Each structure stands twice: as structure tokens, then as C-alpha cells.
Amino acid sequence: MEAIVDKMVAADVIVFATPTYFYSMAGQLKVLIDRMVMKYTTITGKDVFYLVTSGDSEKAHVEKVVEAIRGFTLDCLDGTKEKGVLYGTGVNNKGDVEKTSYLDQAYQMGRNC
Numbered sequence: 001m002e003a004i005v006d007k008m009v010a011a012d013v014i015v016f017a018t019p020t021y022f023y024s025m026a027g028q029l030k031v032l033i034d035r036m037v038m039k040y041t042t043i044t045g046k047d048v049f050y051l052v053t054s055g056d057s058e059k060a061h062v063e064k065v066v067e068a069i070r071g072f073t074l075d076c077l078d079g080t081k082e083k084g085v086l087y088g089t090g091v092n093n094k095g096d097v098e099k100t101s102y103l104d105q106a107y108q109m110g111r112n113c
């Protein structure tokens with residue numbers, strides 16, 4: 001955990017990626033964010049991206065997950081700049097994402113950063 005947080009402190013860009021699990025982010029990402037409590041004030045001036053997938057095809061549904069991560073990044077980390085959001089909706093089964101343009105969209109967002 002500490003090694004990940006140290007990498008976030010050193011990074012210029014941070015990508016928060018998670019599936020939607022029961023209307024929220026995955027537990028692993030939530031625990032990471034929660035355990036940053038001792039160091040989050042040292043994570044400043046980052047460009048951030050959010051990549052969120054869901055089985056549901058409604059973007060509004062995924063927006064709630066993005067909002068939760070955004071609360072941490074924009075309200076708690078000084079100088080954060082939001083650079084892009086990918087709503088990877090409608091991917092419920094293994095391999096579904098490869099039938100979409102989401103992987104390419106994520107790549108292009110990074111390239112255009």
C-alpha cells in the first residue's frame with residue numbers, strides 16, 4: 001500500500017480505474033483512497049483521469065462512481081486537474097470491452113494529455 005502511495009506522490013498523472021460494484025467503486029480502490037489519509041496532503045498538482053466500467057448502459061449510473069472518486073481528487077488533493085473521464089458502460093461479460101472502442105478511447109485520452 002505504501003509503495004503505491006509513494007508512486008502517486010511522485011507521479012505527474014494518476015489514472016483512477018475501477019469497475020462499478022453495487023453502485024460504487026471496487027473495494028480495492030476505496031481502501032487505497034481511505035488508507036491515503038496520512039499522506040494525501042502530499043499528493044498535489046496531479047493531472048487525473050477516471051476510467052469506470054459498468055454492466056448497466058446508463059451513463060448516469062456510472063456518474064455516481066465518478067463523483068465519489070472526484071470528491072477525493074478535486075476536493076482533497078490540492079491543484080488537481082481533471083483531464084478526462086471514460087464511461088465504459090454496457091460491459092457485463094468477459095470480453096465485452098474488446099467489442100467496444102473504450103480501450104482505444106482510453107489510449108487516445110492519454111496521448112492527448
Ligand SMILES: Cc1cc2nc3c(=O)[nH]c(=O)nc-3n(C[C@H](O)[C@H](O)[C@H](O)COP(=O)(O)O)c2cc1C
Pocket residue numbers: 019020021022023024053054055056057061091092093
Ligand atoms: C460484484 C459485482 C457487482 C456489480 N455491480 C454492478 C452495478 O452496481 N452496476 C453495474 O452497472 N454493473 C455492476 N457490475 C458489473 C460490472 O461493473 C462490469 O461487468 C465490470 O465491467 C466488471 O469489471 P471486472 O471484470 O474488472 O470485475 C457488477 C459486477 C460485479 C462482479
